[in-house]
Amino acid sequence: MTNLSIEMGGAGKATSRLRRGRMPLGVVLAGLILAFMAVCAVAPGFVAPYDPYAPDLLASLKPPSTAHIFGTDQLGRDIFSRVVHGASYSLYIGLCATALAVAAGILIGLSAGVAGGFIDLALMRVIDVLLAFPGLLMSMAVVAFLGTGVTNILIAIAIASIPGYARIVRAQVMVVRTSGYVEAARVLGQPPMRTLLRHILPNTVGPLIVLSTLGIGSAILQSAALSYLGLGPKAPTPEWGLMLSEGQGYLRRGWWVGIFPGVFATATIISTTVLGRYIKALTDGRA
Amino acid sequence: MALAKELITRLLAGAAVLWAAASLAFIVLQLLPSDPVQVIYGADSTVTPEMRDRIRADFGLDQPLWQQYAGFVSRTVTGDLGTSYQQRRTVVSIITSELGSTITLASLAVLLAFSMAVLATLATAGRDNWLRRVISSLELVSVSTPAFWIGLLLLTFFSFQWPIFPVVGDQGWKSLVLPVATLGIALFGTLSQVMRNEMDQALEQPFALTARTRGLSLWAVRWRHALRHALIPALTIAAETFGALLAGAIITEQVFGRPGLGRITLQAVRNQDIPVVLGVVLFSAFVFVTINIIVDLLYRVVDPRLRARA
């Protein structure tokens, strides 16, 4: 559902506003936030002041201060350092799961759309069946099958998002196949393979790549949810969802335990969504 | 007549989807790397080979594969989803005992999300002002914020900072408020975006201009004409919304420690209690298919253009 919702939101008004103004402030902000997250993911030691794993039981559950700007958790670990280190898990899962799902989606959707006939019918019925399961439930079922852990939730999220991408690709192939320019290529006597490579593939994959930037946000959302449910990495990994789940019992004594990992997760997801919508609006405006 | 024919086609297609889902579930069961005996008794080495065989016979695992498949499908058709490895209860009884709590939570949350979405849509569609910017930002936050974090924030502020609502447990309507709010807020963004997008488009159609030339105010055009158009995509995503509800229920029930379908699913996944996982999956597929059939029928009520086509 997140895919669909994100896709709908940017349409219409956004494009008209784009044409009138420069790059909107929100987009600049989203870019800065993602750049910061990327630095956190690639070089966490550069940003984080403390070891994210080092407990300090004397300093447990300390509120935010100049020494610990986000406070400390139940084991006295610096929450800011842990949150910074957490970026790598979310970005890694978000990017890889989306890339995997998009690649598989293109493969399936394109084969169905181009082959047509029985292959199309069979593939699309399978997709229909898979779409009948809620995404989170499907990734949970895959986790039940594969076991927990970072790699396994990555695969689970990818598998759960394949049907959606495959359907979009297939629909787009259908639109392009019946378009005036593919017919024009036929009138020119172009062989079908050349038409496929020159017209159908680029006009199908292009929009999907744009759309997949929006999918990254929802993949991160899913990974945080699975980790929160205890199906992702194990403690003491500084993953955002896991941190929130571990900190839940201490909310009464320290609100900051439940705030900052969520702020980072939400800021990352919103930023990818804002940026993705901007890219989509830009490309829509040109088409 | 055409309607009956259409309905039969729909039902057959739905049955086909369910059959495929059941087959898929069976394949997953077969591919499972772990032995159910292992799941039930863990690494207990005192289990004798005889006990092992008896358990396998209990679950019908000693029969040939095709017999297992036929049995599985025919049992599924009659509504028998098997027995939990962990709880030694039938999956159906587990699901039905937990269903009520989840339905209460989900239906209240849908009501909340839908009312907020309708209000937001009516107030902002076809406009370009500060209110629209505020509301679309809220929608963005709603679709981008992990539902469990919304729950944790609500807990932090309304249970710990200001103890208005209970943290966990079942204390009547009071313990429903925060879970319903969590799930409702998480759903609101999607619904509102989809509905407003449609209403935006409806308001740009010539018929909206025609309505205004009759002397209708902008507000009346939204209320009397465009709102109905906005309901169509809300119907379209009804099945997806159900999926989102189930996913949201898993999370919300975990956050607030509520009983329900979500909690047993999570337990089953953690314990690799595969019959329960597959039972929930099949159950959700069944509900999904049913909703889709109902939605297809409702379309005809809302959109007369579809009636003509049948």
Next chain:
Amino acid sequence: MALLDVRDLAIRFVGRSHDEDVQAVRGLSFSLDAGECVAIVGESGSGKSATARALVGLAGDNALVEGSVSLGGRELLKLSQRDWLGVRGRNIGFVLQDALVSLDPLRTIGREVAETIERHRLLPRGEIKGRVVELLTQVGMSDAESRLGAYAHQLSGGLRQRALIASALSGDPGLLIADEPTTALDVVVQAQILKLLNGMKQAGKALLLISHDLAVVAELADRIIVMKDGVAVESGTPQQIFSNPQNAYTRALLAAIPSARTRGLSLVTGTGEEANKSVSIVPQLPVLEVSEAVRIFGKRAAVDDVSLTVVAGETLGIVGASGSGKTTLARLIMGLEAPDTGSVTLKGADWSSLHERQRRPLRHLVQLVSQDPMSAFDPRFTVERILDEALEARGFERSGWPERRLALLKSVGLSETHLSRRARQLSGGQRQRVAIARALAMEPEILVCDEPVSALDVSTQAQVLDLLLDLKRRLGLTIVFVSHDLGVVQHVSDRVVVMNEGRIVEEGAVEEVLASPRHDYTRALLAAQPRLPEGVAG
């Protein structure tokens, strides 16, 4: 004092900055009395629709409307939003182009027509239904009572346009504004709707008609205002405008309207040698033959037992209303669609029965120019790549491409500067020129033009038609020209076939068929065709 008095109307659309402001209308003045019809005619971007909308206060949030509009002595431009609501529907009725989208598709026409009455509380609840039936009957809808529950999509184009007019009349307004009320309709239905509007005028309504088509308004209007770029360049009675136009633009516009009179003449300059007509095709060589072709979609035969011959060097016009099967016939000729029975032969050899692989090497012989060139180009492609794709398909040496590209562009009146543009960066006329250039790159013998000018303004249409005829003369092309517009077909064709419901009802030399039609359908089509009064200055 006139019922409607417009003085110095100016409409400006305010953009983000001053540079983006658009002055849509300037200094427009006219007046309109009960029982009178004023028509505003202009091409797209002339400001005619903005004017219509400004008169009901709906020009848009970013529109700055100045001047004076008085209706029955009341100044409208000074009204508050609230007061406007009382005027719309009650004092001014408004009819838009296409009732399929101008009536709410989710509401019955009964409710749509009743809306104005309910809104202004003109009648007690119980009497509304009777009034709606009366209104629908008044606009010529037979059996109105049983149609109250119908939705717009269930009615024919003519009936739903009548319902839309009924809804505009329901508040009994003194002034009726109709913005392109017949543009989406077939000629026959268009004639009926124009007659209906004329009846309204006779009954004492003041009618403001907005149209892009001079011929459509000719019979109805008492005065015509010709607009261009937001300014009224000429106004007068139809007699004055048609027989003695003062303004150069009006003259060009009139000359640009294709008809039987303009055959052999340039539509842009109004001059021309009759020479091309004397190129009568001496050997009568059939280049393409369709015999007993049938193409069925679902249960309907889109093309039903059609036979025709296209002779080398001629222009064959295929004319018919929408749904008559003319586009399917064109697709059969193109080899894009295969006939279910019957055959198409090209230069005496099999064409329709060929396997696509066998047809491919011959495809260059028959090329297509379609109605919507925008969708006929890959949106990512520049004009250069569009032409290259054709040059490659024809098998020309790569080294010769640059030279050929330029020659092609030149032959369709474009230049090197257009090579780097994409389709969306071109105007409608330029796009159609590129489409023609791409077709020419294949060195075709037959050019199939499917409604090539119906999306274009009259003056652009004139340029494209001139170009096509010029190319035909220079290159000896054979043209199959599909159109719903009799005037266009009369202008370009040597021979014509008239199609109705999938069948050819009449065919022959264009002068004969259209001067003395034998078939009823052709007669109806001709009678319905809006025409300029005699004695138009060409």
